[in-house]
Amino acid sequence: MHIVDRRLNPGGKSLANRQRFIRRAKSMIKKSVHEASGGRSIKDADSGGELVLPSQGVREPSLRRGATGGIRDHVLPGNKEYVTGDEIARPNGGGGGRGSEGSDDGGGEDEFRFALSRDEYVDLFLDDLELPDLAKRRIVNTEVVSYQRAGYSVSGSPTNLALMRTVRNSLSRRIALHRPKADEIEQLRADIAALGPDDRDQRLTLEEELKRKLRKTTLIPYIDPLDVRYKRFDPQPRPAAQAVMFCLMDVSGSMTEHMKDLAKRFYILLYIFLKRRYKNVELVFIRHTHTASEVDEETFFNSPETGGTVVSTALEEMRKVIADRYDPSAWNIYAAQASDGDNTASDNERTVNLLLQHILPACQYYAYLEVGRDVEHFPPGFIRRDSDLWQTYDGVVKSGAPLAMRKVGHRRDIYPVFRDLFARKVGSEAA
Numbered sequence: 001m002h003i004v005d006r007r008l009n010p011g012g013k014s015l016a017n018r019q020r021f022i023r024r025a026k027s028m029i030k031k032s033v034h035e036a037s038g039g040r041s042i043k044d045a046d047s048g049g050e051l052v053l054p055s056q057g058v059r060e061p062s063l064r065r066g067a068t069g070g071i072r073d074h075v076l077p078g079n080k081e082y083v084t085g086d087e088i089a090r091p092n093g094g095g096g097g098r099g100s101e102g103s104d105d106g107g108g109e110d111e112f113r114f115a116l117s118r119d120e121y122v123d124l125f126l127d128d129l130e131l132p133d134l135a136k137r138r139i140v141n142t143e144v145v146s147y148q149r150a151g152y153s154v155s156g157s158p159t160n161l162a163l164m165r166t167v168r169n170s171l172s173r174r175i176a177l178h179r180p181k182a183d184e185i186e187q188l189r190a191d192i193a194a195l196g197p198d199d200r201d202q203r204l205t206l207e208e209e210l211k212r213k214l215r216k217t218t219l220i221p222y223i224d225p226l227d228v229r230y231k232r233f234d235p236q237p238r239p240a241a242q243a244v245m246f247c248l249m250d251v252s253g254s255m256t257e258h259m260k261d262l263a264k265r266f267y268i269l270l271y272i273f274l275k276r277r278y279k280n281v282e283l284v285f286i287r288h289t290h291t292a293s294e295v296d297e298e299t300f301f302n303s304p305e306t307g308g309t310v311v312s313t314a315l316e317e318m319r320k321v322i323a324d325r326y327d328p329s330a331w332n333i334y335a336a337q338a339s340d341g342d343n344t345a346s347d348n349e350r351t352v353n354l355l356l357q358h359i360l361p362a363c364q365y366y367a368y369l370e371v372g373r374d375v376e377h378f379p380p381g382f383i384r385r386d387s388d389l390w391q392t393y394d395g396v397v398k399s400g401a402p403l404a405m406r407k408v409g410h411r412r413d414i415y416p417v418f419r420d421l422f423a424r425k426v427g428s429e430a431a
Contacts, residue, residue: 284318339389
């Protein structure tokens with residue numbers, strides 16, 4: 001069997017060579033994607049774009065003869081000082097390695113710029129991620145349509161030709177109309193050829209019968225347009241999972257720009273992941289200080305407003321939004337909260353009650369991300385205690401609630417933590 005790929009290549013490019021290059025340079029491209037995503041807004045994060053790769057990472061691999069082993073004879077022109085067997089001293093300075101000094105002739109190589117499409121850009125992130133426990137489904141307001149077999153039709157696309165049904169109809173029609181078979185005609189011709197000169201009357205009879213059968217064969221075709229049938233497919237709405245993701249972030253005075261940047265990077269990954277994997281997903285942004293409100297993305301990340309920290313206000317706002325717009329019986333509800341862990345001590349009890357009584361019973365999954373400072377120095381022997389909010393949530397986790405907790409202090413930790421929170425569970429782990 002031979003498979004021929006006749007898909008058109010992008011303008012002026014070879015699709016096969018492009019994919020081969022991406023596979024070879026995937027680790028470097030992925031690193032560049034992570035670095036480039038930090039400066040984008042959430043809704044532009046999956047738009048693809050131009051990346052920069054080091055020049056040494058884009059060279060084609062080649063086979064060369066090893067420098068050691070074997071017996072070699074070399075003829076070097078202009079040699080007046082050495083003969084076979086002489087040892088040559090190593091040059092001073094390590095011998096030809098790349099240093100920081102400029103080249104004599106000013107030559108060199110620029111970094112390689114490579115443009116990724118939107119699909120290529122996103123696929124580097126989302127190989128094996130999924131929303132946990134996506135179970136609640138409904139049919140209304142869905143864009144997911146599947147096509148199911150619905151019998152046969154007399155018209156349609158040639159690709160949907162029902163060959164067996166067409167031949168069956170043809171056979172039934174030929175039997176009903178007594179269309180002569182090919183072997184019957186051949187037998188008549190053989191009988192006529194076998195007759196002698198004295199069998200003139202019988203020859204005329206057989207020739208008349210042969211003429212009638214040939215005429216009937218012409219009038220009754222082997223395949224008639226009436227026989228042709230096409231497979232019929234009717235569109236059927238397919239139950240589609242509806243999900244809403246609540247993004248909650250502490251923007252109080254204790255949240256530094258570094259912490260907000262960590263939270264933004266986490267939410268960028270979350271937004272790309274949801275839009276890529278699921279059709280019917282909505283995002284709700286809630287920011288809080290000592291008060292909370294639902295805002296748009298621009299306000300969520302860039303508003304200069306600040307204040308104290310009362311976490312329960314964000315949970316209360318989330319509860320109101322769920323009650324107004326997202327029925328838990330029809331929607332898969334998820335939440336991701338980013339905070340530095342600070343909370344007013346008197347608010348911890350109310351936070352736990354809101355989580356256990358209202359938020360977590362309505363949620364499929366709740367992820368808490370605690371962001372910290374990039375570099376924190378403590379005196380020798382100092383043991384850092386967990387934050388108030390971490391201790392509060394840890395008690396909730398121990399009760400068996402669907403709450404996951406992670407800590408992040410550096411940009412390089414965002415992607416591993418994100419994958420850890422949303423990695424596809426398999427086997428006993430999923431159970």
